Amino acid sequence: MQAPDPAWxxxxxxxxxxDPQAPVPAGVGRTDGSAMERRFAVYRNxxxxxxxxxxxxxxxxxxxxxxxxxFTDAVRLYLAGSPPGSPILAELGRDFPDFLDRFPPAxxxxxxxxxxxxxxxxxxxAWHAADAPLLDxxxxxxxxxxxxxxxxxxxxxxxxxxxxxxAIVRLLEAGRNGxxxxxxxxxxxxxSRPHLAVMIExxxxxxxxxxxxxxxxxxxxxxxxxxDGHPDFELGRSLGLLLAAxxxxxxxxxxxxxxx
Amino acid sequence: xxxxxxxxxxxxxxxxxxxxxxxxxxxKPQHLPAILADAPAGLFxxxxxxxxxxxxxxxxxxxxxxxxxxxxxxxxxxxxxxxDGPLDGDHLARFAALVDHYQPALVSEHLAxxxxxxxxxxxxxxxxxxxxxxxxxxxxxxRMQQAIARPILLENPATYVLFAESDWEETAFLAEVVRRTxxxxxxxxxxxxxSATNHGFAPMTYLGRFPLEHVGEIHLAGHxxxxxxxxxxxxxxxxxxxxxxxxxxLYRTIIGQTGPLPTxxxxxxEVPEWPVLKAEAGQAQAMLDDAAMTFLxxxxxxxx
Numbered sequence: 001m002q003a004p005d006p007a008w009x010x011x012x013x014x015x016x017x018x019d020p021q022a023p024v025p026a027g028v029g030r031t032d033g034s035a036m037e038r039r040f041a042v043y044r045n046x047x048x049x050x051x052x053x054x055x056x057x058x059x060x061x062x063x064x065x066x067x068x069x070x071f072t073d074a075v076r077l078y079l080a081g082s083p084p085g086s087p088i089l090a091e092l093g094r095d096f097p098d099f100l101d102r103f104p105p106a107x108x109x110x111x112x113x114x115x116x117x118x119x120x121x122x123x124x125x126a127w128h129a130a131d132a133p134l135l136d137x138x139x140x141x142x143x144x145x146x147x148x149x150x151x152x153x154x155x156x157x158x159x160x161x162x163x164x165x166x167a168i169v170r171l172l173e174a175g176r177n178g179x180x181x182x183x184x185x186x187x188x189x190x191x192s193r194p195h196l197a198v199m200i201e202x203x204x205x206x207x208x209x210x211x212x213x214x215x216x217x218x219x220x221x222x223x224x225x226x227x228d229g230h231p232d233f234e235l236g237r238s239l240g241l242l243l244a245a246x247x248x249x250x251x252x253x254x255x256x257x258x259x260x
Numbered sequence: 261x262x263x264x265x266x267x268x269x270x271x272x273x274x275x276x277x278x279x280x281x282x283x284x285x286x287x288k289p290q291h292l293p294a295i296l297a298d299a300p301a302g303l304f305x306x307x308x309x310x311x312x313x314x315x316x317x318x319x320x321x322x323x324x325x326x327x328x329x330x331x332x333x334x335x336x337x338x339x340x341x342x343x344d345g346p347l348d349g350d351h352l353a354r355f356a357a358l359v360d361h362y363q364p365a366l367v368s369e370h371l372a373x374x375x376x377x378x379x380x381x382x383x384x385x386x387x388x389x390x391x392x393x394x395x396x397x398x399x400x401x402x403r404m405q406q407a408i409a410r411p412i413l414l415e416n417p418a419t420y421v422l423f424a425e426s427d428w429e430e431t432a433f434l435a436e437v438v439r440r441t442x443x444x445x446x447x448x449x450x451x452x453x454x455s456a457t458n459h460g461f462a463p464m465t466y467l468g469r470f471p472l473e474h475v476g477e478i479h480l481a482g483h484x485x486x487x488x489x490x491x492x493x494x495x496x497x498x499x500x501x502x503x504x505x506x507x508x509x510l511y512r513t514i515i516g517q518t519g520p521l522p523t524x525x526x527x528x529x530e531v532p533e534w535p536v537l538k539a540e541a542g543q544a545q546a547m548l549d550d551a552a553m554t555f556l557x558x559x560x561x562x563x564x
Contacts, residue, residue: 010344014376028421038489042420046383083379087338088313128314196318
């Protein structure tokens, strides 16, 4: 009589799923000892294929710019170092942009990929962000001129600024359409979701500075002062662009007066 | 961001759409405009719960539009009920919030695991059937049913390997989980056909032992046919094509026994245009209607 097979061990099974060189884990197989390599490989392939597919769904522009084979190789290396920790696929790839910043082939040949990945990750977060009403620009007209500088806005949950040294908006669009683009930047972008569709709006440095300050809860006065150093800055135009893109969910209530 | 229960807006009141006797289809967001324009009557839709765990936006707008008009089945694919660690409390809370919000007609999960040691594998992985795994599965089903305050349907898996230490038949294991937890079963007939082919048993033998009286939903789907190292067929549960004729035949036999049961055609990859998926669900509905007729006539004869 044969010795009983070693007991199944989920840790060994799990480890072998992620390691293509690992032998079929103990306990897997019929008692007749038939070969299980091909069978176990079905699970290994399912795991790798499903995660790479999910990453390509989240980062289609990066995949398009890098080419599918190079993208797949990079994703496999990334996943080996950062296996997914959430059962929600929309959480996948949070630190993929940082990985691309460090990944030598990307850093040397396509240093803009990390920025495009940040923009695509922000796109997905905006897609799933909480619903909120949009600030009606007419509301600004109700604020007295002397109070305007003290005004703060409520950031819309979907609104985010992504900054890069490269032209990430143009690159993302090209990558998603399977084309090449001139990477020369800089490129900042406002990602927002004014209704149900995500918008990506390229911003010049002054508008990006204004947006970043306002989304962080700064007053309009402070934000405008910060942005004022830029030669082409026009407060009305930049603010109009942010309002049209749905960056704000409302005007923040004034702080409680002190000493009451 | 994952949605936390307190983020949920006040629960809307959706109409009460009964699911009994209906065929349904996987809901794919790209089909929403076609479904709303087509406004087909008398079917239900199933969604993967994990795709609706964001805070807002289009996914929830689409699901709300579907739930307003149709019965919805909430199908979890990542609870890892067959895992050896405890269930993820955050995930359970998100799942419970979805159940509370959308009031689905059916709620189901898998006899499988997908998370181990904090890593999510995004696949339905197999487990041996032993007294130890039985206890854990029952604990997990109990915990999930407590969290959502209703019974779940547990689905039989498609598998590619068996385990030397399994000392329960899969059908007996499932029957025992039902007995101990009070859950129901989701009978995936494609999974039965895939596992039977891969492990060399007759699908009808398995179905003959399956506790059919506890089945609350049936799944049908397409599979891929590959070849194993020894030249025998190796079937893969791909959900990327029409339901195989052999699976339709088994289905007709089963609903002839059980009477009509809510039946879902799953299609998750290489998703076709809506009319193709609708036609697959229509084929299931035609068989359900036949079975309903035969079943009623049988009852009438029995009571005559």
